[in-house]
Amino acid sequence: MNINSLLNQEQSLQEIHSHQNGQPQMSSHFDPTSSHDDFLEQMLSSIPSSTSAFTWDVSSVAGRAENQTPPSSLLSQFDDQSALLVSKLRQHQISSGAAKALMLQQQLMLSRGLAGNGLRSPTGASGGESGLLQMPLSLNNGDHADVVDGSFQSANPANDASMQGLFNGFTGSLGQTANQSQHFHHPQAQNFGAAASPAMNQPAVSGSTGGGTPAQPRQRVRARRGQATDPHSIAERLRRERIAERMKALQELVPNANKTDKASMLDEIIDYVKFLQLQVKVLSMSRLGGAAAVAPLVADMSSEGRSSNGTQTASSSNNNDNMTVTEHQVAKLMEEDMGSAMQYLQGKGLCLMPISLATAISTATCHSRNPIATSNNLHTSNNPLISGEAGGPSSPSMSVLTVQSAAFGGNGAGEASVKDATSVSKS
Amino acid sequence: MPSNHNSIKTRFTYRFARSLKKLNKNRPASQSMKETYRRYHMIRVASYASMASAVGPKRAWSRAVLWKIRNRTLHRTLMKKSRIHVLRTRKVSGNPNDLRKLVPGGEGMDFCRLLNETAHYIKCLRTQVQIMKNIVDHCSN
Numbered sequence: 254m255n256i257n258s259l260l261n262q263e264q265s266l267q268e269i270h271s272h273q274n275g276q277p278q279m280s281s282h283f284d285p286t287s288s289h290d291d292f293l294e295q296m297l298s299s300i301p302s303s304t305s306a307f308t309w310d311v312s313s314v315a316g317r318a319e320n321q322t323p324p325s326s327l328l329s330q331f332d333d334q335s336a337l338l339v340s341k342l343r344q345h346q347i348s349s350g351a352a353k354a355l356m357l358q359q360q361l362m363l364s365r366g367l368a369g370n371g372l373r374s375p376t377g378a379s380g381g382e383s384g385l386l387q388m389p390l391s392l393n394n395g396d397h398a399d400v401v402d403g404s405f406q407s408a409n410p411a412n413d414a415s416m417q418g419l420f421n422g423f424t425g426s427l428g429q430t431a432n433q434s435q436h437f438h439h440p441q442a443q444n445f446g447a448a449a450s451p452a453m454n455q456p457a458v459s460g461s462t463g464g465g466t467p468a469q470p471r472q473r474v475r476a477r478r479g480q481a482t483d484p485h486s487i488a489e490r491l492r493r494e495r496i497a498e499r500m501k502a503l504q505e506l507v508p509n510a511n512k513t514d515k516a517s518m519l520d521e522i523i524d525y526v527k528f529l530q531l532q533v534k535v536l537s538m539s540r541l542g543g544a545a546a547v548a549p550l551v552a553d554m555s556s557e558g559r560s561s562n563g564t565q566t567a568s569s570s571n572n573n574d575n576m577t578v579t580e581h582q583v584a585k586l587m588e589e590d591m592g593s594a595m596q597y598l599q600g601k602g603l604c605l606m607p608i609s610l611a612t613a614i615s616t617a618t619c620h621s622r623n624p625i626a627t628s629n630n631l632h633t634s635n636n637p638l639i640s641g642e643a644g645g646p647s648s649p650s651m652s653v654l655t656v657q658s659a660a661f662g663g664n665g666a667g668e669a670s671v672k673d674a675t676s677v678s679k680s
Numbered sequence: 681m682p683s684n685h686n687s688i689k690t691r692f693t694y695r696f697a698r699s700l701k702k703l704n705k706n707r708p709a710s711q712s713m714k715e716t717y718r719r720y721h722m723i724r725v726a727s728y729a730s731m732a733s734a735v736g737p738k739r740a741w742s743r744a745v746l747w748k749i750r751n752r753t754l755h756r757t758l759m760k761k762s763r764i765h766v767l768r769t770r771k772v773s774g775n776p777n778d779l780r781k782l783v784p785g786g787e788g789m790d791f792c793r794l795l796n797e798t799a800h801y802i803k804c805l806r807t808q809v810q811i812m813k814n815i816v817d818h819c820s821n
Contacts, residue, residue: 492792495792496791496795499792499795500795502795503795503798503799503802506799506802506803519779522798522802525802526779526801526802529805529806532809533724533812534724536727536813537720537721537723537724537727538720538723601818
């Protein structure tokens, strides 16, 4: 199987490399039990962003392949380009240094991945490109954030830039400059985070590797600043991205979250938590509600709790039973005096509104709220304690307390009572 | 996950109402200041405990709250005097330190996890406040 042989190739190369350079960090990064897609993703993710792609000059490769290939039985299945890369790798392992050799190695793995994809498709060049186009799709499917091995996940920015580097290499010029500008306009790049762009805009010079490269000066891959292959920096970058992600999630929860500064955002979060805890304290002080008031409440709760066991349907039916009592009372009150009916409802935290308005509001905002029972003529919410959301201090909440008493004069059949504040904020 | 959150709401309301009923049943006849404030404190603790048990042991902060409360009932004076040194982290730097003090169980985790727990804690605090408000409105008829 191609992939298995790829795996064996990588491991043997790894052993050679680590043996020669005494750097065992790459050898621990392979998981031989991974599936095909995982392996591709791993290979792609471990590649540093390569600005200048390697040439696909077959003729020169063929010439070299005869001289410097390792045991040909190993490489017989692959493209000649991989042979070129192996030869270059050997050169670099001998001449320049560990980092560049690592980069070339990863390049080699990428090319092998392409070759592996390319083997499935008819022609070489188009196969390479189709492999290239397939990869962003698989990258989109993969969920990089959950893979355990931190150093392997040298981040979506690295993937992004490396993919774009290859794309430029394929479609762009064959005569590369060492420092290509970082404005890649790969259409699929937009799927990746914006964190890629600052990383991509950094100059791609690694000074030590710029020096003596006698044979092919143009295909040398330079390490980007800030994206070195050092696993510590990769783990650091990953950690920073996770933190940024979580800060963004927190920003949505906390109101007044338009601060871009991380420190001020933290201050906001701290203040908000303090505020909420203070609210709990104040509310617990005010709750000296008599036992009489609490008892029927608890009766409601217990009946709901036992009958529903957390499911919504049974509880909603119970709630409907409970609400019909309220509805009857409201109807009785309304016969006498509209104002007292209103006051009664408002005391319960409900209000009256025409059905059209209620449906409009509910379809617009209540997609995540408790299911509002719409089967009755009277739109009732669930138990008023649980339904809706009163909203935070300044969260965007729609208050449905507008009572259109004038409308009720002509709207005898249409009445609805909805819990007052329906929040549009996500929760 | 809205569905999970709705069930948390239900569980919290049920437990909190039950504990309120218990507290109100044992209401002392005397209306001294000390008793009143003590009752406030118990209601507050009951609120946090109901939320933490509604969330369950899934979250670090809820585990910390439940652990603290359980230990508090067992060793009241002991907990006041001695602090738990096991859970202290090495880094203390400005903001995250304050946040760690606010979020229960925040002392012993790294910053990334702290942010995660804070997000869930904020969500649950909001729910708690909202439901308590509703109860107050309901009872003040």
